[in-house]
Amino acid sequence: MTLPSPPMSLLAELTHRCPLACPYCSNPLELERKAAELDTATWTAVLEQAAELGVLQVHFSGGEPMARPDLVELVSVARRLNLYSNLITSGVLLDEPKLEALDKAGLDHIQLSFQDVTEAGAERIGGLKGAQARKIAAARLIRASGIPMTLNFVVHRENVARIPEMFALARELGAGRVEIAHTQYYGWGLKNRDALLPSRDQLEESTRAVEAERAKGGLSIDYVTPDYHADRPKPCMGGWGQRFVNVTPSGRVLPCHAAEIIPDVAFPNVKDVTLSEIWNISPLFNMFRGTDWMPEPCRSCERKERDWGGCRCQALALTGNAANTDPVCSLSPFHNLVEQAVRNDTQARKNFIYRRFKN
Ligand code: SF4
Numbered sequence: 001m002t003l004p005s006p007p008m009s010l011l012a013e014l015t016h017r018c019p020l021a022c023p024y025c026s027n028p029l030e031l032e033r034k035a036a037e038l039d040t041a042t043w044t045a046v047l048e049q050a051a052e053l054g055v056l057q058v059h060f061s062g063g064e065p066m067a068r069p070d071l072v073e074l075v076s077v078a079r080r081l082n083l084y085s086n087l088i089t090s091g092v093l094l095d096e097p098k099l100e101a102l103d104k105a106g107l108d109h110i111q112l113s114f115q116d117v118t119e120a121g122a123e124r125i126g127g128l129k130g131a132q133a134r135k136i137a138a139a140r141l142i143r144a145s146g147i148p149m150t151l152n153f154v155v156h157r158e159n160v161a162r163i164p165e166m167f168a169l170a171r172e173l174g175a176g177r178v179e180i181a182h183t184q185y186y187g188w189g190l191k192n193r194d195a196l197l198p199s200r201d202q203l204e205e206s207t208r209a210v211e212a213e214r215a216k217g218g219l220s221i222d223y224v225t226p227d228y229h230a231d232r233p234k235p236c237m238g239g240w241g242q243r244f245v246n247v248t249p250s251g252r253v254l255p256c257h258a259a260e261i262i263p264d265v266a267f268p269n270v271k272d273v274t275l276s277e278i279w280n281i282s283p284l285f286n287m288f289r290g291t292d293w294m295p296e297p298c299r300s301c302e303r304k305e306r307d308w309g310g311c312r313c314q315a316l317a318l319t320g321n322a323a324n325t326d327p328v329c330s331l332s333p334f335h336n337l338v339e340q341a342v343r344n345d346t347q348a349r350k351n352f353i354y355r356r357f358k359n
């Protein structure tokens with residue numbers, strides 16, 4: 001039996017606790033409680049198994065990973081194992097002593113998320129008063145520490161017009177890299193799609209703003225466009241079970257952050273099975289790996305090894321079957337579902353369903 005190539009990255013979702021409540025959060029709708037979280041020894045074993053399996057990078061994520069008191073210890077474990085470590089944080093819990101401790105432990109990179117450039121816009125999305133000032137203070141501390149920093153802005157219909165100001169803020173704060181990522185519509189994002197989805201005109205304007213900034217040079221820019229306005233889907237996670245492995249706060253191991261919605265499949269847990277066994281032979285990871293599972297039109301499509309059939313979670317959320325062709329693809333028999341959502345943008349909703357434990 002040929003084993004798959006090892007994953008490149010581990011997404012370690014240390015906790016689902018978070019002081020913010022963004023309505024596009026990539027966490028599942030069923031958030032995991034603190035009592036269910038893995039302890040430090042188990043996370044240490046997960047990192048050791050990941051390194052042994054061939055993982056190169058670990059992304060400490062959440063929720064807000066800084067809510068975990070053992071974050072510094074886990075970063076030092078990653079350093080000992082020669083894993084490149086990235087902290088994905090909102091920055092609102094970061095202060096100078098914590099940053100110093102993370103730096104000393106060997107943290108390689110910080111991705112700091114911003115909800116907007118204006119205080120009001122940031123509070124409307126994140127739901128936390130004073131968050132913007134705390135993020136700006138965090139960015140200045142990170143800049144002073146010398147740890148490489150990427151600023152991440154999730155964009156949607158309410159803030160997409162402010163992309164030029166986002167770049168200006170990134171330059172002012174000395175970020176080396178900026179990620180402008182249109183909201184992805186599964187989980188909380190799908191729940192709030194009608195309030196978030198930009199119009200095609202807004203999308204085109206945002207693309208022009210990104211191109212204009214790229215032309216200026218001096219800033220590395222990643223731009224993630226919204227699937228809904230594309231003709232072909234993106235290769236979600238670089239292909240199911242091909243590059244990423246995701247461990248949830250309670251130890252479930254998933255091929256992507258949204259996979260828990262897939263019905264009728266067992267979700268393996270690091271408490272019961274090794275990471276390498278899960279990656280190599282679990283039914284979950286082999287379910288949509290490669291191209292054998294594909295229906296037509298993917299099966300005979302020349303793009304099948306480029307986009308790997310798009311996103312399984314999107315196919316499930318929109319069509320009820322994860323094995324269907326991603327409806328974003330204009331060749332999909334379900335493409336009308338996406339076209340309909342895009343057409344509905346004139347009846348956009350204004351209220352958000354915030355990402356909270358009780359929602
Ligand atoms: Fe991708 Fe399938 Fe569409 Fe081809 S038919 S572009 S493989 S989603």
Ligand code: FES
Nearest residue numbers: 236256311312313
């Ligand atoms: Fe799960 Fe795309 S989010 S496959």
